[in-house]
Amino acid sequence: GAGVSQSPSNKVTEKGKDVELRCDPISGHTALYWYRQSLGQGLEFLIYFQGNSAPDKSGLPSDRFSAERTGGSVSTLTIQRTQQEDSAVYLCASGLAGGTSYEQYFGPGTRLTVT
Amino acid sequence: DAKTTQPTSMDCAEGRAANLPCNHSTISGNEYVYWYRQIHSQGPQYIIHGLKNNETNEMASLIITEDRKSSTLILPHATLRDTAVYYCIVRRYSGNTPLVFGKGTRLSVIA
Secondary structure (H helix, E strand, O other): OOOOEEEOOEEEEOOOOOEEEEEEOOOOOOEEEEEEEOOOOOEEEEEEEEOOOOOEOOOOOOOOEEEEEHHHOOEEEEEOOOOHHHOEEEEEEEEOOOOOOOOOEEOOOEEEEEO | OOOOEOOOEEEEEOOOOEEEEEEOOOOOOOEEEEEEEEOOOOOOEEEEEEOOOOEEOOOOEEEEOOOOOEEEEEEOOOOHHHOEEEEEEEEEOOOOOOOOOOOOEEEEEEO
């Protein structure tokens, strides 16, 4: 079956521009997560959506970062006024509430480069 | 969630068993041990999880010590495609909470 998809796969932007990254979770998954992985760093949690509950934004590094999830499905991560330190691979994952393992299924990521 | 400690890197000969250790001495009673791996340029992939009993699936086996302070992930017959970074994560089994990744172990399977 179809897994988690993300677009674009690569994005190069100039410092100060806004970018939008898209995530299409696995159909029926109610949980959706955004993580990022900087060069040489581990994976860092950004934001988490669970059903209709208010999202957990505790991992967002600054107010330039925001995310929304429309209709309980597709999610968009927006970074405003991008900075060079925002360069990273942004990973989206989805999960099935009530599953037996609460495992998360990851997409291939979007590689963001801020020049 | 409790902190985990893993070796930075390990090598394993192709066809041999790969044994990846993880220390989680501060694990609490309601925390599970999860393993994920990340193959180069891909997103992480779930492998296995367990509470206190040993677990086995089609990918690997998980051995958890009786005091639950450490565990070992076993890939019984490592192949070149198993070369990846392996993450041991301790997590409460209370729903779809975010994963907290450490540095992991970089496993290199050598032909």
